[in-house]
Amino acid sequence: MVERRTFLAAAVAILAISSTAGFPAADGEESGSKSSPNEDFLEKAVSNIESKGSAISEFFKEVSKDKDPEHLKNIADYDKLILSLIYSIREDGSLFTDFILLLLDKAYPAKSDAFTETFKNKFTFTEPDVINVLQYLGSRKDYHYIPEHVLESLFDVLNMTTEEKFNKPVIEYGLEKGYAKGMKRLLGNKTTVNEKGDSLLHVAAENDYMDSLKTLIDEGIPVDVKNKLGQTPLYYAAKNEHNDAAKYLISKKADVDSRDEDGDTQLHIAAKLGDMEAAQGLIEAGARVDADNEGQTPLYRAAQYDQKNMMSVLLGNGANLHFNHNGKEPIHIAAASNHTTAVENFLRFEVKVDARSQDEMTPIHWAARSGLNQMVEFLLSKGADINSVGSIKRTPLHEAAYWAQYDTVKYLVAHGANISAVDYSGQKPTDMARYNDQYAMRDLLKSIEKKH
Numbered sequence: 001m002v003e004r005r006t007f008l009a010a011a012v013a014i015l016a017i018s019s020t021a022g023f024p025a026a027d028g029e030e031s032g033s034k035s036s037p038n039e040d041f042l043e044k045a046v047s048n049i050e051s052k053g054s055a056i057s058e059f060f061k062e063v064s065k066d067k068d069p070e071h072l073k074n075i076a077d078y079d080k081l082i083l084s085l086i087y088s089i090r091e092d093g094s095l096f097t098d099f100i101l102l103l104l105d106k107a108y109p110a111k112s113d114a115f116t117e118t119f120k121n122k123f124t125f126t127e128p129d130v131i132n133v134l135q136y137l138g139s140r141k142d143y144h145y146i147p148e149h150v151l152e153s154l155f156d157v158l159n160m161t162t163e164e165k166f167n168k169p170v171i172e173y174g175l176e177k178g179y180a181k182g183m184k185r186l187l188g189n190k191t192t193v194n195e196k197g198d199s200l201l202h203v204a205a206e207n208d209y210m211d212s213l214k215t216l217i218d219e220g221i222p223v224d225v226k227n228k229l230g231q232t233p234l235y236y237a238a239k240n241e242h243n244d245a246a247k248y249l250i251s252k253k254a255d256v257d258s259r260d261e262d263g264d265t266q267l268h269i270a271a272k273l274g275d276m277e278a279a280q281g282l283i284e285a286g287a288r289v290d291a292d293n294e295g296q297t298p299l300y301r302a303a304q305y306d307q308k309n310m311m312s313v314l315l316g317n318g319a320n321l322h323f324n325h326n327g328k329e330p331i332h333i334a335a336a337s338n339h340t341t342a343v344e345n346f347l348r349f350e351v352k353v354d355a356r357s358q359d360e361m362t363p364i365h366w367a368a369r370s371g372l373n374q375m376v377e378f379l380l381s382k383g384a385d386i387n388s389v390g391s392i393k394r395t396p397l398h399e400a401a402y403w404a405q406y407d408t409v410k411y412l413v414a415h416g417a418n419i420s421a422v423d424y425s426g427q428k429p430t431d432m433a434r435y436n437d438q439y440a441m442r443d444l445l446k447s448i449e450k451k452h
Ligand SMILES: *[C@@H]1O[C@H](CO)[C@@H](O)[C@H](O)[C@H]1NC(C)=O
Pocket: 159, 160, 163, 169, 170, 193
């Protein structure tokens, strides 16, 4: 059994060597009264090593083989030391990862492919090694020093290993085996795991890894955490018919109608993507079929993004084609929002082109009011009446004039709008110009009137 003194001496020797070799020295090396994270970390690593006789003797054999401290002059020497350390302690059934990570940081003070290469080419991680590391990372509560770049490199190596051996990325592997804490630690400061912006909780929910799912929630990952598309873990659980996972998430206050930053619910998102499985699953989990986002329901989203099958599914589940929002139906909102595809799909599902909103306005009134000539043109092509009148007998031209839509006034007149139409109080489109002191609009209409 080697004595404590010897270990400390060895550790100090390594620190000394590292500074002569041009690696950054550890903080607090000068034995200051304040113990730095690094020094603390080293202390712990050393006492950790001390408790494992056989591993240490192996380690020592390797370090003391060459009495010359120049032994550890370059990265290759560090690799040798690190690898031999890993190999020897593997026999003990555990990795002294604190210490190894410290050495890694010394050998590779910044993120480098060289580190990954070293492991790839010179060392073969076995399944127990991977498990060891993940267990180790998850079991530690007290340490505070694993540099991000070391974690990143470690991640790459583990990812490579699990891909090779188990045909899945380390995240899936680790969560499947229940090493949720280790995975969280392995990600370091990162909270997402792929280009979709999924969190660990998404992966656990998507794959029905219940143990990890529970642990991650206990670890404080917000139950309705969203990826880039705004999808929550519950979305994934519902989509994949993982009922237990879905129930568990809901029991932890997950909201099946959780909204993204644009106010869309999970079902809106599924509708927009045409994600049929998700829509079915979400509805079964209790999602509101007619969830309202400023009058735009999931059915609206499906119409807008031309998801016709989705429209059928939603209608089959009771979605309302005539959903009322402040007196307007979806087709009126679509006309006012220039959502041509949505209008087209509503018509396809047999909404009337002259459907009436509150005040008896038709879609073309709304398009005219918003100055959307292309929408006006589209509605006319679908049989809309250019002179249709609302409850106060105003035509689309009245609306365009009132709202100062110059181009639309011109367009409507050019396409047969009646410049002499009068509303319930006898006012013509020209009179509308009065309302907002629109002198330019008045002049425009007067000049049009003269021509007629
Ligand atoms: C893990 O490995 C796979 C396959 O090699 C790769 O596609 C994926 O991007 C890797 N993951 C990360 C986070 O690097």
